Amino acid sequence: MDRTEDTLYLRIADQLASSIRAGTLARGERIASVRELARQQGVSMSTVVQAYRTLEDARLIEARPRSGYFVAARSVRRPPEPETTPLPAAAQPVAVSSLGVQVTALAQDPNFTSFGAAYPAAELFAQERVRRALSRAAQRHRASLCRYPLGSGTPEFRRAVARQALAMGCQLDPERIVSTTGCQAAISLCLRAVTKPGDVVALESPTSYGFLELLESMHLRALEIPTHPRHGLSVDALSLAFDTQPVKAVLAVPTLSNPLGSSMPLAERRRLAQLVAQRGVPLIEDVLYNPLCEHDEQRRAVRSYDATGHVMLCGSFSKTLAPGLRVGYVDAGGWTAQVQRLRHVYSGSYTEVLEQAMADLLMQPGLESAFRSLRSAVAQRVDEARGLIAESFPKGTRVTDPPGGFLLWVELPAGSDSMALFEACLRERIVFAPGTMFSSTGRYRHCLRLGVVGRWDDAQRRALRRIGELARELRPA
Incomplete structure (x- = not known):
């Protein structure tokens, strides 16, 4: 699908979503077939299929065998959404x-x-699939169980991560990816690389409890930035914070933030990448939840707009694929060398068989x-x-x-x-x-x-x- 079709399917999905939420299309009502809508909109059938798939993921429509597509029976009462909360200006x-x-x-x-x-x-989770992948890894790489691994992670795992990053719009060099024991460990390494005790870190508000634990353990100060429950971190407020506070790093979850579940519009992601580059401040981007987002566009990482190495990408598959394997990664951009050294100091080595199992899972055709x-x-x-x-x-x-x-x-x-x-x-x-x-x-x-x-x-x-x-x-x- 080219970029024009990519935009078209989202536009069609948004139009139908608006009609459903406004009640123009009632719950249980049959909607146009793929062929009918393609003819009406003057687009390809594959574009309509992608639009309908997006609406299915959003629980707005449902496919019924041999009957077509229908507006889903969503809850009758829809509570209003929260608003942005005012915050103190100081860290x-x-x-x-x-x-x-x-x-x-x-x-x-x-x-x-x-x-x-x-x-x-x-x-x-597909527990049997994970079990089989781990069993294959232990069989094929059994020698790894009796040797001490060195380096930044197995080449297979790092290549698999780079391949998965394409879905977020990111072109990563596998040689610069560092494996970790999870996303939190990756974020910790990044914070250690770019801050010292007493420094100010800007982050969303409300924010992850785990992030606050990290900042406290490292004696860092938190500057909470107003965050919209739907659109995420306010880039304007962050820009103002840069003018008034000595911010040394930004920690953000642009896609499905915890606890709000907000997702930044693409234009704001681009602005965020440009802002941290202009101010010379590193952005630690947590992409842990990206595969869970219903919309392909909102899975795109801020890192995909980074041309200067100011965005440090951190992720894992503990919330989406195999929590028990405890495998994560980081591409630290301009701070790769520092993160590699810190990983050696704080994390030692890695578990090769677990990374091989995760690489197997990530490369399987049924992943999406x-x-x-x-x-x-x-x-x-x-x-x-x-x-x-x-x-x-x-x-x-x-x-x-x-x-x-x-x-x-x-x-x-x-x-x-x-x-x-x-x-x-x-x-x-x-x-x-x-x-x-x-x-x-x-x-x-x-x-x-x-x-x-x-x-x-x-x-x-x-x-x-x-x-x-x-x-x-x-x-x-």
């Missing part, structure tokens, strides 16, 4: 509580109904199909969860509508206290992530993050409704 020292550790531990406790996890459950299956399975849960929130939570509640992923950010009405709600839910063996976990400023006490990637059954639905009931009971008069 903050980071002091995270043990709350995140508690939420993570309870998310794995079978005695609790959990919405606290930020990773998919094992049953959502596996990503689509995961996106589809999670999308249905997310959409149903938004409907349950609309039905059960207090009037005035807002919730994000992310273009993929499995996290929902819920903003309760003013005056609500998610910590009080958290404690009330714990008494009923229900757990979620309170909003205060995701900021160094003490903000977001009226917010919470829900992960809908564990078990999904009637017990989960009842628990989600119960969170809403308790939120109504605890709401100030």
